[in-house]
Amino acid sequence: MLVLAELPVFTLGLWGLATLLTLLLLGRMVAFEQYREFPLFCTYLTVNLLQTAIGVLLYQGYGFTSSFSYQIAWTTQAFVVAARALAAAEVCYLVLGKYKGVWALATRILGFCGLLVLGLALYFGRNGYTVGITALEIALEACIATWVAGLFLFARYYAVRVLPVTGLLGLGIGLLSCFKILNDLVLERFARRYGDAWNHASLGAFAGILLIWIWALRKSSVETVPEPRLRPSMVYASLIPQVNRQLAELNEHLTQLWKLESPK
């Protein structure tokens, strides 16, 4: 008898739905060769499916309560999070990679912010978690969400065009990470009280985000942003210091203006 049959019907239904949606999305991406545009995102979906398959085999062989199953399940989760981090990096590159200067700046800043968030989450969460890997997962998810949010901020600031498909893939990855953080926090704090609810929320959120991704990739051909023609670096080097100097003078003038009183 299949051990999965022991799961509550609702949990089983959600799990089946999420797996089917993942298969559908991956199948579509392969059929329409969209994996060429998003190879790392495709890898993430594949790793996710592999995790599901390993989970089924594990639980079938060792049951839900075995410590071996527990350890392997959390180890596969580390691979899934790492694959999602790579998919997030791919989205970042697709949005900003064509703009070499801004991309170099963004990788430095986002890399630093990501590591900072990772370090802070690990440091402040170090004593709180009975399961160390949960703290690591929260930290990694926070790092991914920070990258994606930072990417969109960069795109907004520099008025870089974000294609709907790339934007929605990034949004899904970022929201999933935020949701995982919330879910892990609730799991850690209220695991005993809301054991099943944690599973349902997690599967439901993943299914919802899969629908966003399916919607994003609904067209068979992926729109691309044409290569920009970069200007010589001399233009930047000549113009920008001058703009900054003028801005500083403007600010100085504003300060003086602020101090002046109107004549009565």
Place this chain on the structure above:
Amino acid sequence: MMSAGFFIIAVISALGLAGLLLWALRGASHRRTNEPGLAAFENAPHHLRNMAQIHQAMDRADLQYAAQKGGQRLADRLRRERRQVALLYLAAIRRDFEQSLRVARIVAVLSPEVSGSHEYERLRLSVVFRMRFYAIKLRLHMGTVAQPQILTLGQMVTSLALQMEETMARLGERAALAAELALQSER
């Protein structure tokens, strides 16, 4: 068990990040093209040509003359209208300033090398500029700022735009950048 403090901060941070994601993506995806387009290069600062009239409208002697000849009511009405002119002028300065900033961003986006310190400095200065700008606007509403001084601010913003134009022309890049932007606007 984690502390309540960490739990609350982490939950707020996660919700904040989700909100930031939605807000930033909304702003970025609404720009179908590199927004400034040709307009940023082709529109000379508009308020420059109205400088003489605005200067006269803000002239203190003019107001005193109106008060002497037409009485206090006329002077008060004139003062209110002058404030409106000053506010409109301030809005025009802001637009020209934003336009110059947009051009600077385009140059950064199309540059193969970008200096982190320059970019940070410009971001910092533009944030400070905006904050002070709003503070002065507020004071102008309250009538506690010397209006003629705003003229100098306008001249400075105009000078920034003109200097950028000159530098781009000197480097022979004005037309190339404008063409690139026109191309992007059509996509």
